[in-house]
Amino acid sequence: MDITGDEIGSSLPTIEIITQLLVRQQIDFVQTTTAESADDTSLIGNLMFTSFSAAPNKNQAPFAVYELIPIPFNQNNKRLRLAQIPAYPGINSKSHQLVRWSKEEAAACDFLQMTTCRESPVRRKETQNDCIYQLLTAAKLEDCRVEYFAGKLFVHRVGQYWAISTINATKWHTVATPEIEQHLLHGNEEITISSMALITTMNTKSLACD
Structure with a gap:
């Protein structure tokens, strides 16, 4: 595991870093080849605990992650807001690749001090006929969907x-x-x-x- 302290911040305890990066744990029974005795008991094997953790490598392309908040707006005497947009998009400024999480997908993520997710979303290329692309480039919103806002x-x-x-x-x-x-x-x-x-x-x- 390769973790740079400057990138994570000294305010995050080590035990919390390990917990967030923990992917899976398993317990295996390893039988001994020869029976061993100790204190009138026979040792037949050992329990082996294995922890699997994930951490990005230094060559991984960075993504800037944003939280999108659809704010209602008025149009033709109606209250509307953007619909079906990701709750958290991540953008790579060089490759223009985009990753996205819905609110349900982001439930297992932590975007505060150290961005970690149990499952990595699929990377995709931005296209001009994509609502997220039009939002980021301040282009005319031609491919975005809206919904009514009652409040x-x-x-x-x-x-x-x-x-x-x-x-x-x-x-x-x-x-x-x-x-x-x-x-x-x-x-x-x-x-x-x-x-x-x-x-x-x-x-x-x-x-x-x-």
Whole structure:
């Protein structure tokens, strides 16, 4: 097993690294050729525990893995969002190869400190008539499917930001966190957020909708 500590990070305990890379374990009984006696008992064999682990080699092409969050958008008085897109695509910038996981497939993966998966997805080449390719290249979305979104408000945390989608532009007010339950709104605190926005607030501030 060849693991580079700088790539994984010193914050990940060694036992957790071993656990994540563990693929299979098996127990075998190995019979002794001659019976051995110890403390009035006969030794007839030994149990052998074998652990199989997997780790990438240094020559493996790196993939940048992203989490895709379909945010609802408004079109022709309808609330829509992209459908049937992978939850986690991985992209190699040099070969333009693409790997993808659905939410179900990604359940056995860890994408936080050290990306590990029990099963590796199939690599495929990006094509221009592919929705993921069009998303990554900011091209016209001609091969993407959409579905209806019934909710009037969509809020999702993205790192230090909040992704917000509403039917119309909405007026919000910044409020000190301790006062969120009983807050006073002032005119100079009012801000207007478009129907789709990516915003951030300070740790001591919250947003309250009218």
